[in-house]
Amino acid sequence: MERTLVLLKPDSVQRRLVGRILARLEDKGFSIIAMKMMRVSRELARRHYAEHVAKDWYPELEAFVTGAPLVAAIVEGPQAIRVVREMVGATNGLNAAPGSIRGDFSSSRQMNLVHASDGPAAAHREIGTFFQTDEIHSYEATIRPWLRAPTED
Ligand code: CDP
Ligand code: MG
Numbered sequence: 001m002e003r004t005l006v007l008l009k010p011d012s013v014q015r016r017l018v019g020r021i022l023a024r025l026e027d028k029g030f031s032i033i034a035m036k037m038m039r040v041s042r043e044l045a046r047r048h049y050a051e052h053v054a055k056d057w058y059p060e061l062e063a064f065v066t067g068a069p070l071v072a073a074i075v076e077g078p079q080a081i082r083v084v085r086e087m088v089g090a091t092n093g094l095n096a097a098p099g100s101i102r103g104d105f106s107s108s109r110q111m112n113l114v115h116a117s118d119g120p121a122a123a124h125r126e127i128g129t130f131f132q133t134d135e136i137h138s139y140e141a142t143i144r145p146w147l148r149a150p151t152e153d
């Protein structure tokens with residue numbers, strides 16, 4: 001089982017796509033184990049996007065993610081980090097494959113609706129950046145026997 005951080009960026013909220021995007025992840029079989037709506041501060045944006053802070057496009061990205069509320073969630077399931085990234089699609093919505101979230105709903109490089117952690121180290125760090133331990137709700141998914149065979153992990 002893996003956990004990954006998913007952000008439904010402000011464009012998802014403004015475009016009323018939160019429910020449809022979360023539904024795709026739930027439909028796949030993933031569990032939402034933490035979720036909150038929040039306004040991201042500049043400090044939090046810089047911590048989350050530390051690898052991009054020096055890029056020339058960072059100020060615009062920061063204005064975008066801090067400019068209106070977003071929804072942060074932790075998504076749990078088998079190989080969740082890789083699978084959610086693939087469901088999200090390529091960074092630029094114009095390049096993202098049809099069938100992916102960005103491919104189906106975004107025509108932008110910046111306003112691409114969703115963030116998903118890109119590996120185990122990033123997932124661990126980003127979950128810690130957005131959530132306190134007592135905001136994370138581990139629970140038994142009673143549907144589990146109908147999602148995967150007992151011999152699958
Ligand atoms: O989100 P992802 O990992 O696919 O892309 P990234 O290269 O790590 O960039 C992080 C985010 O910065 C993207 O999701 C875009 O919202 C934004 N971005 C941008 O505004 N302009 C760019 N040239 C590249 C990325
Ligand atoms: Mg990235």
